[in-house]
Amino acid sequence: MPTHKSFCRYCHAMCGITVDVEGGRVVQVRGDREHAMTRGFTCIKGRNLPDQLANQDRLRGAFARGPDGTLAPIDATVAQDEVAAVLRRCIDEHGPRSVALYAGTAVYQSSFTLPFARAWIAGLDSPSFYTSLTIDQPNKIIAPQLHGSFMSGFQSFDSSDVWMLFGCNTLVSMYGGTAGFPSFNPTKRLREAVSRGLELIVVDPRRSETARMASLHLAVRPGEDSALLAGMLRIIIEEDLYDADFTRRFVSGLPELRAALSGFSRDLVERRTGLAWAQIEQAARLFALGPRGMASSGTGTSMAPRPNLSEVMIMSLNALCGRYNRVGEAVANPGVLTGTRDFFEHAIEPMAGFRMEPQSRIRGLGQVAGELPTPTLADEILTPGEGQVRALIVIGGNPALSFPDQEKTERALSKLDLLVVVDPFLTATASLADYVIGPTLCLERPDTTLFMDTWYPQPFAMYTPALVDPPEGVMADWEFLWGLARRLGTKVNLVGGPVDMDTLPSSDDLIESISVYSRVPLDEIKRHPSGAVFEPESGPVRVQPGNPDSPARLLLYPDEIARELGELASEPAVEGAGYAPGEKFTHRLISRRLREVFNSMGRELPAVRAKRTTNPAFMNPYDLTAIGASSGDLVAITSGHGEILGVVKAAEDVPSGVVSMAHSWGDLPSRPGDVREIGSSTSRLVDDASDFDPISGMARQSAIPVNVRLHQVG
DSSP, X not given: OOEEEEEOOSSTTOOEEXXXXXXXXXXXXXXXXXXXXXXXXXXHHHHTHHHHHHOTTOOOSEEEEOTTSOEEEEOHHHHHHHHHHHHHHHHHHHOGGGEEEEEOGGGGGSTTHHHHHHHHHHHTTOOOEEETHHHHOTHHHHHHHHHOEETTOBOOGGGOSEEEEESOOHHHHOOOTTTTOOOSSHHHHHHHHHHTTOEEEEEOSSOOTTGGGOSEEEOOOTTOHHHHHHHHHHHHHHTTOSOHHHHHHHEEOHHHHHHHHTTSOHHHHHHHHOOOHHHHHHHHHHHHTOSSEEEEEOHHHHXXXXXXXXXXXXXXXXXXXXXXXXXXXXXXXXXXXXXXXXXXXXXXXXXXTOOOSSOOXXXXXXXXXXXXXXXXXXXXXXXXXXXXXXXXXXXXXXXXXXXXXXXXHHHHHHHOSEEEEEOSSOOTTGGGOSEEEOBOOGGGSOEESGGXXXXXXXXXXXXXXXXXXXXXTOBOHHHHHHHHHHHHTOOOEETTEEOOSSSOOOHHHHHHHHTTTOSSOHHHHHTOTTOEEOOOTTOOOBOEEOOTTOOOOEESSOHHHHHHHHHHHHSOOOSSSOSSTTOSOOEEEEEEOOTTOBTTBSTTOHHHHHHOSSOOEEEOHHHHHHHTOOTTXXXXXXXXXXXXXXXXXXOTTSOTTEEEEESSOSOOTTOOOOHHHHOOOGGGGOOTTTSBOTTTOOBXXXXXXEEEEEOOOO
């Protein structure tokens, strides 16, 4: 039986795998022990890739909605003809902006689909490009624009003495953030780091799997990361624990930040965070005295209130403590597929006026990283007038489950003149579509590790060929877009130049185009079936001196953050178990990850369904007793916007006053189904029009104020 090397693309960890193929079918997947990054590790999702490819519910072809309202098979080329005709009519009658494209989480697991999708919508001259980035982590883009960045790069995880994680359970999510915390085989790598002496600080309301391995766990009150950061920064500044030399040379705004933090008294921070001041002091001193290490965050922080404030303050922690590579130090990973660049001990100043045009028509919000904010897409569809979105193409995503404010999202998707979904399964979103296109899956296409290129701790890169042919009738997601562009007469320009619009290119052609700046030729990368670490031939890349006369500085106290910090200091806080004076809500619902799924993906796998059919509402046993509930009971969870049912499960790691629940489960509001079999959508509790970030428009999707009661059947 032939065995091949590849890497999994179910999530962003891209674990190395060995794949047994028999009779043109994938029959078994195991971790690749020769893969330098993941060392034989793979998760339940990756090991069950054979079931994803051969799943009886997989869509093997194209489908169109008929006059009777049902989806029926259609030739894929005919589907392209019909979709292109509707798009042409929308563009001619309403302008290019009326056509939108949403690229979901799965698109990020392909090195070339996201660039192709971005280039496709640009070829239409439409600004209506949306991705999952602005659903949960736009602060990762906005904060560096407010604070600035540093050209020498962060200190590496492998050389660190201390690391602080905010709202990130890497051992389950396989996400470590862009600062370098390992998201591949994370348990083994973290154990190795702790064994060599790493001090890990985890900030998380619950004692997560990652928190259990920490030297110090700060069980902060949900939504109060910013208050905790204010207290820690005040301690570091007042006790002169910061790196005075780095701060003098590369940082501005310290006097202003020091003055602003004076409003965060010991009493206020304790009442807001629910933590003892001595514990906050311990964390601040442990991190500041490092001497090497980083602070980074995940979606637990970015989906909660004030994500930009929290992220800028995390960056300020790193800046004050000088946690960047210095002159002469070797850069752990200078990159491979992303190309070659120099590293300087030099600040890049914040971007003035980063809100790019054209802006969203909704709430005056601007672009983030060249895309419009996804939380406004439902309103862009529902709001009449010039620029109204009338046609939407969804690739690799499930907006009906992942967008905030689910009821509004369903109304919006149902109102479109045209909804096209490219997805291997009939998801909640696909069930509303006019056309559904079944695409190729990861082992049926070639790819590279371009997306993870700078996240690895070493300059690692890998190429994989397609291992099996796709089923007859399916096409690559980018191929569907190429066919539309050809029919519409538009161009697709990638970094390597314009795509041939006369002859269908191959996926390898696209990989070549987006890899034109690769430091190592693709042919050389292809010579290593398990990938390889490609150290520069000239030796380690070292940090060079920056321009000593440059005025560029990292900004600790940008105007937008000053306003938010002032608001936070003036808000009333309560002492004890409550959340706010006079508040009617008793609990906070926080987001969490489940090992078996990746957002809405994974529930189609038989092995996953055998382990889990719902997203439990995890609660402290004390709280269950207080409402007369036991594990397995149904509870009603009510916010100021909506209500859902959840299957409650007692969990000692969840503090009293907290509900911990995964998102992207359930079905459409119009067909809620059996919560025990399909779960519940927490986005039904979210109000995206009143509780949102003023810069990115991202809705509050964690630390949601809720009440919980036992659900009385009948």
